Amino acid sequence: MTPHQPVNPAIPPQESLIQYPSAFPIKVMGPHHEEFVASVVSVVLQHAPDFDAATLERRPSSSGTYLGLTVTVTATSREQLDNIYRALTGLPHVKYVL
16 A cells, blocks of 8 residues: 555445445444443534434443443445544544444
8 A cells, every 4th residue: 555545445336335325333332431422422423413312222231341332323425434433433432333
């Protein structure tokens, strides 16, 4: 890869596996704290302002230490999804984003 080549090159619409707009679930794992939940919701709203926080799904780990969140956004482009993933993985409390 050359230094000027994008990390995620554009995929022509006919080759994309996702049809936009589309409901797209994103799973995020972090500590079982409201601060974690609030930071995830805040980031998602920055990139998907139509996200309804009432649809947020929560699943605590068996020990209760961690919390799995599923946020379902209406994805409008690959660029939007890439931006959401980058922002979520940049949060200090986030362990995984799938």
